[in-house]
Amino acid sequence: MSSRQTAPESQRWKALLFISIAQLMVIVDGAVMNVALPSAQHALHFTDTSRQWVVTAYGLAFGVCCCSVAGSVTWWGANASS
Numbered sequence: 001m002s003s004r005q006t007a008p009e010s011q012r013w014k015a016l017l018f019i020s021i022a023q024l025m026v027i028v029d030g031a032v033m034n035v036a037l038p039s040a041q042h043a044l045h046f047t048d049t050s051r052q053w054v055v056t057a058y059g060l061a062f063g064v065c066c067c068s069v070a071g072s073v074t075w076w077g078a079n080a081s082s
Contacts, residue, residue, distance in 0.1 A: 026062075034055075037051060037054065037055070
């Protein structure tokens, strides 16, 4: 009985680890962009308003990609289990 209980438990920990690493990568990605953006702004002669548009567009594109991947994985998982 204990071997049946440990299998789902280990899957939960693997899922938690995967989600935690993915969240860390999102935070690191945003931090890198915010650190690199002032030098890019200077090199490309952006105004502060333009820089805000770049941040917004980047965040929107990143969110759309994340939602698209999540939808694809959900569809793939549903089809793989049937």
